[in-house]
Structures are given as C-alpha cells and as structure tokens.
Amino acid sequence: MFKKHIFVCTEGKTCPNQGSKEVLAELRQALSADSHDNEGIRINKAGCFSQCGNGPMIVIYPEGVWYCQVNTGDCKEIVEEHLGKNKIVERLLYGSKPAQA
Numbered sequence: 843m844f845k846k847h848i849f850v851c852t853e854g855k856t857c858p859n860q861g862s863k864e865v866l867a868e869l870r871q872a873l874s875a876d877s878h879d880n881e882g883i884r885i886n887k888a889g890c891f892s893q894c895g896n897g898p899m900i901v902i903y904p905e906g907v908w909y910c911q912v913n914t915g916d917c918k919e920i921v922e923e924h925l926g927k928n929k930i931v932e933r934l935l936y937g938s939k940p941a942q943a
C-alpha cells in the first residue's frame with residue numbers, strides 16, 4: 843500500500859480537454875522536485891470519476907480528498923501542502939467551487 847496515492851482523471855470526456863494530462867505531468871514534476879520524503883507516494887492516471895465538467899479532477903487516498911478545477915499552477919501547492927504536510931488545500935476541494943459549464 844502506498845502512503846499517498848493520487849489519481850488524475852485523464853481518460854474521461856472532459857478532464858483531458860481541461861488540461862488534466864498537463865496537471866498529471868506537473869504533479870509528477872513537482873513531486874520529483876520536492877524536498878520532502880517522497881517514498882511511498884504514487885501518482886496514477888485514472889478513468890472518468892463521473893464528475894465531468896469539474897476538471898481537471900484529482901483524488902488523493904487514503905484521505906479520499908477530491909480536488910476539482912486543478913490547474914498546473916496548483917500542483918506545487920498540492921505537493922508541498924497536502925503530500926508534504928498533510929494539509930488539505932481547501933480552495934481546491936470539490937464542492938467548494940461553482941461547477942464549470
């Protein structure tokens with residue numbers, strides 16, 4: 843089992859068009875550049891979460907935290923705060939933002 847397991851929706855019908863593949867790449871880049879202990883942290887592509895239109899969407903386990911409308915500029919903060927310090931990035935929480943069209 844991984845200490846943290848991050849899934850990025852890259853296969854659904856909307857998230858890829860909203861930049862999810864770039865978010866996936868940026869998360870991996872930010873994680874590799876981060877100075878925290880990255881042992882046991884895994885980032886995977888995922889299929890649709892059935893929350894289309896709110897992407898790019900990511901989910902982090904074991905917390906089961908869902909982030910929505912993530913962009914590449916958010917990735918460093920997710921890595922440093924959530925993965926590094928176990929602090930949820932409240933402003934990106936799914937349900938905390940109005941849905942996109």
Ligand code: FES
Binds near residue numbers: 894
């Ligand atoms: S395309 Fe990402 S939740 Fe459906």
